[in-house]
Amino acid sequence: MAKSSAKKKREPAEDKVGTICRALRRAIIEQALEPGAKLPEDALGERFGVSRTIARQALGQLAAEGLVELRRNRIAVVATPSWQEARITFDVRMELERLVVRQLAGQLNKAQLAELKAHVDKEDAARNGPDAISIRLATEFHILLAQMTNSPILTRYVSEVSYRCCLTLSAFSRPHSADCGITEHRAIIDALAKGRTDEVMSMMHHHLDAVATRALVAPAKQRSQDLVDILAPYADEAEAAPVKPRRSAA
Amino acid sequence: MAKSSAKKKREPAEDKVGTICRALRRAIIEQALEPGAKLPEDALGERFGVSRTIARQALGQLAAEGLVELRRNRIAVVATPSWQEARITFDVRMELERLVVRQLAGQLNKAQLAELKAHVDKEDAARNGPDAISIRLATEFHILLAQMTNSPILTRYVSEVSYRCCLTLSAFSRPHSADCGITEHRAIIDALAKGRTDEVMSMMHHHLDAVATRALVAPAKQRSQDLVDILAPYADEAEAAPVKPRRSAA
């Protein structure tokens, strides 16, 4: 809302790379693109009406965010987070979001609080819709919080790690096990409004811990992954040698 | 073109983009490139013997890491962190590194401990050398720790935020005020070896807090920046006047 007010005759900044990135990000977190899905530069370029150059830049950016994997001379694919990485990813996210609410506690004005509540209402409305939408909205709630800190780097890190958690959810969690608790979101808003710093930090901690636990209770859904992914955790045991897991000829 | 025999030579993968990134990163954290320094694609390409395409990709990656600023249709420049961003950057770093040592406490083998000690010895040897080298080595110590967690994302985030802290140091700290305490590094290694998790987390916290405090005691050195940088915070109010909550500039 506030961001469109300062626009004058600002042309469509022509940010083609950003457009493609946003589209792909959304497709990925809504699970339209599952982990491992191929992303050929040609196809992307054709779909978005740009050349491979632009598609390639977009893929590069998403790779920097950890959402896609870029292998030399190979088709880029949607990243496939490993199970043990999932744990630490959620840990990182917990700490970052604790920082966010620490910054925000007691600092939000009425407009911001209203925006947050409106967003949770949207989550509520989408509760019975497809899982993917719920997950996206829940993630966007956390990103919205981060943006309100007015700190670019905190926003960037929280966004990235949240998207990555989304990806993890889409890789490991069973249907309906991954929804962010809407009630907890409301409680966090309330605690933020009242400026109870320690309390809201603790709430955020437990909230994300609950999400992680619900999602990672068991390494389910592994069946759909490639064989090498299933074997990855076992291969790690013997990682003392710098040997790289090579995919056996199928 | 059949490989006549079973000879499979692994080429050095020719990672040109990565090479340029590493070179620029190092130049930036050693303050050979100060914040605000221009980075024209042509010049980079010529210097590294590649085309603009590659130089551009490298700049894109560094921009994703927050080390360079990319403005549309304008020459890329080394990022100029703002003073209030510096505070939150160090906060993020503190939390991330607490996670690192939490993972590592009591888990390191002798070879790893020896590697850490050897690195601190290098820091010690460089103590009387140029500041830039000391800062780089101190930063690399923290990155080395992160790498030992064997977690790519933790490594990536710690690296990025550490580099960014370096950049902040180079922008704000006065000579000799920024050196990481070597004694504290040794103490951290010792506590890690003894597996005292809570203690080492606390030590890391205070260690980084001390670095931040030494570095950010006062917004000095602003004078050396370009005028536009000094005026940036004030310009922000002009262009986004409407409803944006204003942060008080020190």
Added chain:
DNA sequence: TGCGCCCAATATGTATGCACTTTATCGGGC
């Protein structure tokens, strides 16, 4: 003298072409 406009030099934004690598297809030997 000083202000403002126009134009060339410079630099970025993007598409396209070519070389090389990987992958898929197909035919022959065991």
Added chain:
DNA sequence: GCCCGATAAAGTGCATACATATTGGGCGCA
């Protein structure tokens, strides 16, 4: 029938070319 090597197709790696935007300087006019 199955495995293996050759060959074609597909895709990426990279450089170059051209279009467009910004910057700096010179010239004219008040």
